Structure formats: C-alpha cells, structure tokens
Amino acid sequence: MKLTRRNFLAWAGIAATGAIACDLFDDELRVQSPVDIPEDLVSGRDNWYATYDASVPGGQGILVRVMEGRAKKVRGNPRFPTNQGKQSPAADAILQSLYHPDRIAGPMLRNGPRGAGQFRPISWEEALNRFNAAVAERGDRMLLITEPRPGAFARICDSFADAFGGRHLAFDTVDDSAYRHAVKDIMGSDGQPYHDIANAETLVSFGSDFLSTWGNPTAYSVAYGKFRSGHRGRHVHFDPRYSMTAANADKWLPIAPGAEGYAALALAWTLIEMGLAEGDVARLTNGQGAAALNAFRPDAVAGALQIPDAALDGATVAQFFAELASKLAHGGLAMGGGGAAGAYSNGRFNASAALALNYLLGNVGQPGGLLPAPDTPIPGGIDARPAPLSDWQGVASDIAAGATRLVIVHNADPVYGLPARVGLADALSNEAVAIISASPFIDETTAMADLLIPDRAALESWGDDLPDPMPGHTVYAVQQPVVNPLSDLDPRSFPDVLLNAAADLGQGASMPADSHEALIRSNIEDELGADFTEALQNGGWWNENSAGSAPPPASGLLANVAALAAPAAANGTGEFQLLPYPHHTVLDGRNAHLPWAQSTPDPITTVVWQTWVDINEQQGRRMGLREGDVVQITGPNGSITALVYLNPGMPPGIAAVPMGGGRRSGSAYATDRDARESSNVMSILAAAQVDGSGGLAWSGNRCSITPAGDSMAVAKLEGDYTSREIGEHSAELVFKSVSEEGSH
Amino acid sequence: MVVDLDKCTGCQACVVACQAENNIPINTKDYFLQRRAYEWIRIERYWEGEYPNVKARFMPVLCQHCENAPCEPVCPVYATYHNEEGLNVQVYNRCVGTRYCINNCPYQVRMFNYWHPNWPHRMENQLNPDVTVRSRGITEKCTFCVQRIRRGEIQVEARAGQRLDDNRIAAGNYDPACVQACPTSALMFGDLNEPNTAIKPYFDDVNNYPGHHEHERETRGYRLLEEMNTRPSVIYLKKVDQYPLADKGAH
Ligand code: SF4
Ligand code: SF4
Numbered sequence: 004m005k006l007t008r009r010n011f012l013a014w015a016g017i018a019a020t021g022a023i024a025c026d027l028f029d030d031e032l033r034v035q036s037p038v039d040i041p042e043d044l045v046s047g048r049d050n051w052y053a054t055y056d057a058s059v060p061g062g063q064g065i066l067v068r069v070m071e072g073r074a075k076k077v078r079g080n081p082r083f084p085t086n087q088g089k090q091s092p093a094a095d096a097i098l099q100s101l102y103h104p105d106r107i108a109g110p111m112l113r114n115g116p117r118g119a120g121q122f123r124p125i126s127w128e129e130a131l132n133r134f135n136a137a138v139a140e141r142g143d144r145m146l147l148i149t150e151p152r153p154g155a156f157a158r159i160c161d162s163f164a165d166a167f168g169g170r171h172l173a174f175d176t177v178d179d180s181a182y183r184h185a186v187k188d189i190m191g192s193d194g195q196p197y198h199d200i201a202n203a204e205t206l207v208s209f210g211s212d213f214l215s216t217w218g219n220p221t222a223y224s225v226a227y228g229k230f231r232s233g234h235r236g237r238h239v240h241f242d243p244r245y246s247m248t249a250a251n252a253d254k255w256l257p258i259a260p261g262a263e264g265y266a267a268l269a270l271a272w273t274l275i276e277m278g279l280a281e282g283d284v285a286r287l288t289n290g291q292g293a294a295a296l297n298a299f300r301p302d303a304v305a306g307a308l309q310i311p312d313a314a315l316d317g318a319t320v321a322q323f324f325a326e327l328a329s330k331l332a333h334g335g336l337a338m339g340g341g342g343a344a345g346a347y348s349n350g351r352f353n354a355s356a357a358l359a360l361n362y363l364l365g366n367v368g369q370p371g372g373l374l375p376a377p378d379t380p381i382p383g384g385i386d387a388r389p390a391p392l393s394d395w396q397g398v399a400s401d402i403a404a405g406a407t408r409l410v411i412v413h414n415a416d417p418v419y420g421l422p423a424r425v426g427l428a429d430a431l432s433n434e435a436v437a438i439i440s441a442s443p444f445i446d447e448t449t450a451m452a453d454l455l456i457p458d459r460a461a462l463e464s465w466g467d468d469l470p471d472p473m474p475g476h477t478v479y480a481v482q483q484p485v486v487n488p489l490s491d492l493d494p495r496s497f498p499d500v501l502l503n504a505a506a507d508l509g510q511g512a513s514m515p516a517d518s519h520e521a522l523i524r525s526n527i528e529d530e531l532g533a534d535f536t537e538a539l540q541n542g543g544w545w546n547e548n549s550a551g552s553a554p555p556p557a558s559g560l561l562a563n564v565a566a567l568a569a570p571a572a573a574n575g576t577g578e579f580q581l582l583p584y585p586h587h588t589v590l591d592g593r594n595a596h597l598p599w600a601q602s603t604p605d606p607i608t609t610v611v612w613q614t615w616v617d618i619n620e621q622q623g624r625r626m627g628l629r630e631g632d633v634v635q636i637t638g639p640n641g642s643i644t645a646l647v648y649l650n651p652g653m654p655p656g657i658a659a660v661p662m663g664g665g666r667r668s669g670s671a672y673a674t675d676r677d678a679r680e681s682s683n684v685m686s687i688l689a690a691a692q693v694d695g696s697g698g699l700a701w702s703g704n705r706c707s708i709t710p711a712g713d714s715m716a717v718a719k720l721e722g723d724y725t726s727r728e729i730g731e732h733s734a735e736l737v738f739k740s741v742s743e744e745g746s747h
Numbered sequence: 748m749v750v751d752l753d754k755c756t757g758c759q760a761c762v763v764a765c766q767a768e769n770n771i772p773i774n775t776k777d778y779f780l781q782r783r784a785y786e787w788i789r790i791e792r793y794w795e796g797e798y799p800n801v802k803a804r805f806m807p808v809l810c811q812h813c814e815n816a817p818c819e820p821v822c823p824v825y826a827t828y829h830n831e832e833g834l835n836v837q838v839y840n841r842c843v844g845t846r847y848c849i850n851n852c853p854y855q856v857r858m859f860n861y862w863h864p865n866w867p868h869r870m871e872n873q874l875n876p877d878v879t880v881r882s883r884g885i886t887e888k889c890t891f892c893v894q895r896i897r898r899g900e901i902q903v904e905a906r907a908g909q910r911l912d913d914n915r916i917a918a919g920n921y922d923p924a925c926v927q928a929c930p931t932s933a934l935m936f937g938d939l940n941e942p943n944t945a946i947k948p949y950f951d952d953v954n955n956y957p958g959h960h961e962h963e964r965e966t967r968g969y970r971l972l973e974e975m976n977t978r979p980s981v982i983y984l985k986k987v988d989q990y991p992l993a994d995k996g997a998h
Contacts, residue, residue: 042877042878042879042890042893042894042897043893043897044897045877045894045897045898045901046876046877047876047877070876073872073873074872074873075873075874075875075876076767076768076875076924077767078764078924078927078928079927079928086930088927089760089927089928089929089930089932090760090764090928090930091760091930092758092759092760092762092763093759093763094760094763094764094928095763095764095766095767096763098767098873099870099873101873102869102870102871102872102873103869103870104867104868104869104870106869214756214758215758220758221760221930224756224758224930224931225930225931225932227754227756227930227931228754228930228931228932228933231751231753231754231931231987232754232932235753235987237989245798245801245803247756247757247758250757250802250803250805251756251757253988253989253990254989254990255799257798257799311799313799313800314799314800316990489869489872491869587758587759588759588763598773598774598775599763599766599767599773602773602774602775602779602784603759603762603763604759604762604789604790606756606757606758606759606790606792606803606805607757607792607803609792611774611776611779611784612775612776612779613776619798620798621797621798651794651796651797651798651801652794652798652801652803653798654798654799655798676776716780718776718779718780719779720779720784720786720789720790721791721792722782
C-alpha cells in the first residue's frame with residue numbers, strides 16, 4: 004500500500020471511528036452471485052495497531068491487523084523510519100510465534116533428569132515462590148542471560164542483577180564484536196553507523212551480507228531499491244562467499260577469506276595515488292600520503308586477495324582498482340567489514356579498513372555517506388549489546404568454579420549457539436547450578452532448566468528498542484501489546500516478574516519503575532517529552548533533526564588501521580574454508596520452530612527445511628559428489644553432516660553452511676529432521692577469538708569434507724533439470740545492458 | 748502489475764506476505780519433495796555463467812492475469828473466468844478439480860489442493876477471514892488479493908459516504924500483500940483503468956511495440972512468453988547489467 008502520511012492518517016481515522024464494512028449502510032444487502040468469488044464479500048471490522056518486532060536483524064516497525072481479538076497479518080509501518088512500510092522476509096512469522104502449538108502454556112517444574120525436557124505444570128504462585136527463593140538465596144551468584152535489547156528491558160535486567168549482586172549478559176549467536184569495536188575506536192559511538200545507500204552513486208562493500216542478515220537488511224533493501232531507481236547506482240562487492248549480497252551486486256569479486264581489509268586499503272591507496280580522495284589525506288596519513296599504504300598497493304596485495312583473473316574482465320588487479328576508484332570518487336560509499344568479514348582473527352582490521360575508507364572518501368555525515376550513530380535518547384541505552392566470546396568463556400569457568408549458582412535465561416540460547424568447545428552445556432549440566440528459563444519456547448538452553456516461567460509473546464507484550472543501526476537520526480521504537488494471550492495460555496511478562504520479585508525481596512527501591520509499561524511510559528513522557536498515546540499510534544518516537552556527529556578522524560587513521568593488518572588465522576585443517584552464515588529466515592536458529600521461516604526458500608539455493616553445504620559445482624563433481632549426498636564436515640572441534648548443494652557460484656575451496664539447523668529440543672518444526680539433513684554448524688567451530696575484540700572468529704575455520712556414503716532428496720523450490728528462463732527471451736536477453744545515464 | 752527485475756533481490760518477503768494474507772497451507776518438507784508446495788508467488792532463481800563470472804538472477808512469478816488467458820476456456824464448469832476489472836478469478840465453489848487449467852497455464856502458477864488444508868492447534872487463529880480456505884480437490888492461485896480491493900472499496904465508500912462502482916477505486920488505496928511487503932519496491936501495482944497510474948507507461952510501451960518490435964521499446968518492459976499472445980497483466984522490466992558477462996551461458 005502506497006500510503007503517504009496523510010492518507011494513512013485518513014485510513015487510521017476510519018478504523019478508529021469504526022467504519023462499518025458492509026452494505027447495510029445503504030439499507031441494502033449485496034447478494035452473492037454464484038459466479039462471484041467469495042472474496043468479493045468481505046465482512047468484519049479490522050484494526051491496525053502499530054507495534055515493533057525486535058526479533059529480526061535491525062528490528063522493524065510493524066502494523067498488526069487485529070480482528071475480534073486475533074492478530075491476522077503483519078505489515079511494515081509506513082511511518083517507521085528504518086523499514087518505511089516494508090518488511091523483512093519472514094515478518095509474518097511473528098504471528099506463528101504468537102499462535103504456535105508448542106508455546107509453553109504456563110509455569111512448569113522439571114521432573115526428570117536435567118536436559119531430558121520433562122516438566123510438570125505448576126501454579127504461578129508456586130513458580131514465583133520458587134523464583135524468589137532462588138534469587139534470595141543465590142542472587143549474588145546470579146547470571147541473567149537475555150537477548151540483546153537496549154531500552155527499558157535492559158535497564159530492568161541490569162537493575163535487577165545489580166540489586167542482588169549478580170550479572171546480566173546479552174547473547175547473540177552471530178558475534179559482531181569486532182565491528183562494534185572498530186566503530187567505537189574510529190567513530191566513538193556504541194551504536195552502528197548507518198550507510199546511506201539510497202543517496203550513494205557507487206557502493207563498494209566488503210564481506211557483509213547486508214541484503215540478507217547484516218545490519219538492518221530490510222532498511223538497507225529499501226535503500227537499495229532507491230539506489231537502483233533513477234540514477235541507478237553501481238555496486239561492487241568483495242566476498243569469499245557467494246552470498247545474497249554478492250548475487251545482487253553489479254559486480255562480485257571473490258577474494259580469499261579474511262582478505263576484506265586488504266581490498267579496502269588497496270582501494271584507499273589507489274584513491275590517494277590517483278588524487279581522487281576527497282577526505283583530508285594529510286591528516287589521515289600523518290602527511291605521508293599514499294606512502295602510508297605502500298604495503299597495500301593492488302599489485303602488492305594481489306597475492307593475498309586471490310581474485311581470479313577471469314573475474315577481472317581482462318584487467319589487472321591494479322587496473323580494476325583504478326577503474327573502481329575513479330567511480331568511487333563521486334558519491335562513493337564503502338560498507339561492510341562486519342558480520343562474516345569481522346569474524347576472522349583479523350576481523351578488527353577488516354572492519355576498521357572498511358570504515359576508514361569512508362573518511363578518505365570524505366562522505367562521513369554526508370548524504371550518500373556513512374552516517375554516525377546519533378546519541379541515545381533514553382537512559383539504559385546501548386550497554387545491552389551482545390557479550391563477546393571471551394565473556395562466555397568466563398561464564399563457563401565461573402560456573403565450574405562455583406562463582407555462578409543461578410542462571411536465569413530469557414530468549415537466548417547460548418547452549419545451542421556457542422561452539423561446544425566453550426563448554427557451556429557441560430558447565431550447566433552441573434546440578435549445583437539452578438537454571439530458570441523465561442523463554443516462551445523450549446530450546447536447547449531452556450530444556451536444561453529446572454523452572455520455566457514463560458514470558459508473553461512479542462505481540463502480547465510491552466517493549467521498546469533503540470534500533471541499531473539508526474537511520475542517521477534518533478529513533479525510539481515502542482512495542483505495545485496488540486492482543487491478549489489465548490485462554491489456554493498463561494504466560495507472564497518477564498520484566499514484570501523481575502520487578503515484582505525485586506519488590507517482594509525488599510529491593511523495589513533499586514528498580515527503575517513499578518512495571519515495564521510504566522518505565523516505557525516514563526521514557527516517552529519524561530525523557531523524550533513526547534505524548535504517550537501518540538507514540539503508541541506511531542509505533543515510536545523519532546527526531547529527524549538529530550543527526551549523529553562523529554569526532555574528526557584520528558590523525559593517522561589510515562596508518563593506524565594499516566598497523567592492524569594481519570592475515571586471517573585458520574583454525575583447524577582441511578581443504579575447505581568453513582564459512583557459516585546466518586540463514587536468511589531461520590537466522591541463527593531462533594526462528595527454527597516457525598514453519599514460515601523454515602519453508603521460505605533460501606534465495607540462492609532455494610533449499611527449505613534442511614541444512615546443506617554449498618560447494619562449488621565443478622569442485623564437487625571432481626570429488627564425485629552429487630546433490631543430496633550426505634557429507635561429513637569435520638571442523639576444528641568435531642563433525643556434523645549436511646546435504647551437498649552444488650553451487651555454480653560458490654568459489655572452490657569454500658564450504659558454506661547455514662546456521663539454524665540441528666536443534667534437538669523443542670518444537671517438531673525445529674527438531675523432526677535427523678542429523679543427516681539438519682545440523683548445527685556452530686557446534687564444531689573452534690572457540691577462537693578475534694584479535695583485540697574477544698569476539699568469536701566464526702568465519703576462521705578450516706574443515707574437510709568426506710562422503711558419508713548416504714544420500715537424501717534435497718527439499719527445494721528449483722527443479723532438478725537445468726532451467727532456462729521462461730519466455731521467448733533466453734536469459735541473456737532478459738537482462739539488458741544499459742548505459743551509465745540510468746534506466747527507465 | 749509491474750515487476751522490476753533490476754530491483755528484486757530475491758528476498759522472499761513477497762512470498763511469505765502472500766502466504767500469510769491468503770491462508771496458504773504450511774509448506775512442509777514433503778510438499779516440496781513432491782513438487783506440490785503452494786506458492787502463489789515464487790522467486791525463480793536462474794544461474795547465468797560459471798564461477799567466477801556467475802550471476803544468480805531472481806524473477807518473481809505469479810499469476811499473470813492474462814487478457815487471453817489459456818486457463819479459462821478449458822474449464823468445463825467455468826470456475827475460472829475474467830471479471831469486469833480484468834482479474835482472472837477462480838470460483839472455488841465451482842471448481843471440480845479437473846486440473847485442465849493447470850495443464851494449460853504456461854506460467855505454472857496454478858496449484859492443486861492435493862491435501863485437506865491443516866493448521867496446527869492455535870495457528871488457525873491467524874487465518875484471514877476475508878479469504879476462503881480452499882478444500883482438498885480444487886485449484887487455487889494468485890487473486891491479485893481481490894479481498895483487499897473489495898475492502899479498499901468499502902473503506903473508500905464509507906469515507907466518501909457513497910457507493911462507487913467497482914472500477915473506481917483510486918490507485919494507492921490498496922496494494923496486494925506482496926507489493927506492500929517488497930522492501931525494494933520491485934513490485935508495483937495499479938489499476939490500468941485509471942488514467943494516471945505509474946505503471947501505465949510501461950504497458951503502453953509494450954503494447955505499442957509488440958512481438959518482434961520489442962527492440963524499439965523505450966522502457967525495459969516485456970511480458971513473459973510474449974509470443975504466446977496471452978497478453979499478461981504483468982509487465983517485467985529487464986535487469987540493468989553494468990558488468991555484462993562475456994560468455995552468457997544460461998542454465
Ligand atoms: S497479488 Fe496477492 S495473491 Fe497475488 S501473489 Fe501477490 S500477495 Fe499473493
Ligand atoms: S519482496 Fe520484492 S525484492 Fe523481495 S523477492 Fe519479492 S519481489 Fe523480489
């Protein structure tokens with residue numbers, strides 16, 4: 004729906020005043036003709052409520068269609084500044100998590116061995132008594148593990164942990180700490196900067212899959228659509244994996260895993276050498292000019308980049324970089340270095356190089372450039388960012404040493420998401436640790452709990468968020484309950500459980516408010532000075548005149564970044580680089596129980612429901628592999644099995660495996676496939692850190708691939724026969740070369 | 748509808764939005780293995796070239812709502828027909844499941860209900876009351892979200908305080924679920940009976956240069972399987988290729 008703000012208001016007005024959607028208005032009935040389709044008669048009144056979905060990368064403002072107390076449909080909120088009325092691929096799956104058959108109906112107590120998943124229902128009274136008793140007894144050795152969620156939620160969790168002398172850590176399987184560190188070092192902010200793709204002329208990106216799962220992919224896709232309208236920008240992407248972003252780029256350059264930073268600095272050298280840099284070259288290089296980056300001359304790093312000659316259209320690496328630099332000189336934007344690119348031992352270098360390139364292009368804070376994160380408008384800001392691997396390694400040893408005796412977990416699954424080598428699962432199997440889960444579904448961590456106190460689903464709950472990245476200005480997102488839980492469900496708001504427990508245990512005064520809703524209300528009214536009702540109607544509060552500012556670049560920034568350069572270390576051995584990546588819709592596994600997330604074809608392979616490994620088609624054939632062969636993938640820490648998908652785009656020597664498979668506890672939608680076709684790639688990774696950030700180097704592993712002597716049908720949308728474009732036009736004609744002036 | 752292939756990233760937002768809007772059954776692994784998954788709109792992915800000069804191309808395919816629809820004349824019970832607005836509609840109550848229309852559709856966008864549709868306990872609460880749940884044994888396909896057109900009309904009528912005839916709902920008062928969801932705005936929708944819709948120039952251009960005159964077109968517009976003269980109501984805009992492949996083997 005192309006809603007302008009004005010006609011949206013008019014529509015909202017109709018719903019609010021209760022327009023009656025039937026023809027009794029005119030004192031007549033519309034009688035259905037037998038040749039009409041039933042859809043010609045719509046009845047009933049619907050309301051659209053603005054709320055927020057924090058479960059997708061970057062978060063999204065949504066409107067939920069509610070009829071007779073039931074949520075029916077989700078659409079992007081046209082007013083919300085990041086996703087602008089559009090939505091992430093499985094946005095509607097939030098409805099399936101609301102009406103999921105496997106939701107934990109009410110509080111439960113373990114009545115079997117730990118981890119066996121046997122629970123019996125108990126009353127809320129008993130559950131809360133047990134909860135309070137556990138906190139009273141072990142609060143000073145408490146660890147609260149939640150999803151990363153800044154705002155009121157983080158503030159309540161932090162206050163609760165502090166009040167009893169415990170700790171609060173946020174968990175995210177996809178550890179992006181190296182990128183966050185680089186942003187903090189270079190731009191001084193805790194939040195990510197925003198890449199103004201829509202207004203860029205030429206975009207060069209390095210290893211981050213921003214059209215699928217990195218940053219805010221929906222907002223970046225909206226911007227990408229604008230980037231390809233009118234002026235029709237040009238996009239060049241460097242990536243060792245044939246990702247969705249690689250597939251969409253105008254030009255994809257395969258590079259060696261972990262060489263992203265070298266590519267960025269080679270471009271930087273070229274820009275300076277050709278005199279095309281708009282930024283303050285003298286400051287950025289300590290007056291040395293191109294000499295500061297002499298080690299990164301394209302011909303010097305060509306060996307490290309390993310770009311195949313055939314990808315360069317007959318040019319040398321130096322010529323290709325020179326051509327790209329001349330394009331970038333006008334309206335150029337550099338992006339990436341985070342996500343997969345930041346998850347090598349040298350991830351901080353990759354991330355820093357991509358960010359620093361923007362200073363050289365002189366686009367920081369400019370339209371079409373890199374927009375610094377604005378200030379946090381409310382207290383409790385961004386300190387809820389995910390904890391790096393180093394913290395989780397500490398947690399495992401704390402539990403083993405007895406320093407942690409109570410673990411409370413909410414919407415986080417570190418037992419599943421951390422490499423097995425970290426030892427968290429082993430540590431938690433120690434019965435001396437009490438485990439309480441407030442997640443609404445059983446997952447690998449919740450399955451180990453002693454007590455379940457299920458939270459309400461997102462569409463039944465209050466919430467707020469500081470989207471990360473923000474779209475170049477301040478945004479405060481507000482989530483309101485749009486429906487009540489069904490009568491056969493009895494969940495309770497987890498933040499309110501914490502607040503009530505603190506009050507019962509005499510710590511009420513240390514908490515920021517009496518209820519989650521009251522805290523959000525006070526954020527809106529007292530901190531932002533805004534109207535509560537209006538913020539709910541809009542889905543949040545934002546200020547378009549609050550652009551962030553970054554300090555001027557450190558002098559010698561490029562020289563400093565160059566000093567970080569190091570080749571990516573390889574953990575383990577084998578002829579393949581193992582590149583895990585978040586599944587397009589199942590993500591890191593958090594959506595594995597949602598049928599719409601599982602049944603949405605992967606954009607590149609079209610595979611559904613299964614775990615596959617992408618192997619270069621020619622290489623796979625040489626190894627005697629066929630599609631659907633079950634192979635054993637042996638990484639630094641054990642092996643998994645997966646089905647072969649022979650991918651004509653994947654570089655030889657890369658084994659790319661989506662995250663999110665191999666769940667063994669919880670809903671049948673997540674668990675009913677066996678290990679051959681559903682496995683957890685994170686489990687076999689080395690527990691190796693990114694240098695200088697403590698994050699997990701999840702891209703930096705080697706593996707070997709051997710046939711397991713079995714094969715299975717691959718469930719996918721594409722046909723089994725080589726396909727030609729439908730239409731009179733063969734594929735080559737359907738895609739038209741257009742000159743630089745743009746397109747119609 | 749106009750589909751801009753240059754903007755489609757293959758993200759599948761349209762696919763899931765359509766499933767949620769139109770009460771499409773959950774596509775289990777078995778449905779895919781039997782090639783019977785229901786996707787009223789699907790993203791076809793084509794490979795062009797070989798590593799390293801390789802391109803995955805994405806093409807959203809949905810019912811083309813053809814003016815000369817090959818599916819319509821073969822239905823023995825007139826379950827599929829053209830309404831006055833130019834929609835190719837499917838009357839579920841009439842469909843007896845011969846599947847002739849499915850065989851005759853060159854775009855493979857019609858789906859047969861081989862099974863009784865099932866939703867697990869609680870999930871049926873999400874079903875859209877404006878859309879029929881199709882039973883086993885009948886054919887279904889994209890409707891251009893006709894229920895949204897109707898609801899849009901009713902709301903516009905209520906606002907205007909008068910009845911409109913069916914052809915008069917102005918562009919922008921309604922979008923199909925897929926069009927609304929599409930992050931890159933690769934999908935555009937409008938009513939060709941309205942003089943000023945944004946999509947009209949593409950239709951005019953393609954209609955002005957039919958068949959072998961396509962090279963003279965001013966836009967990137969074309970129709971799928973144009974030579975069959977089905978006259979689809981969906982126009983595709985070609986991809987813009989800034990780094991064309993030298994050797995363009997498609998497979
Ligand atoms: S127009 Fe409606 S029914 Fe057709 S593909 Fe789009 S969402 Fe589905
Ligand atoms: S939502 Fe838009 S961009 Fe995404 S696959 Fe569909 S048509 Fe393409």
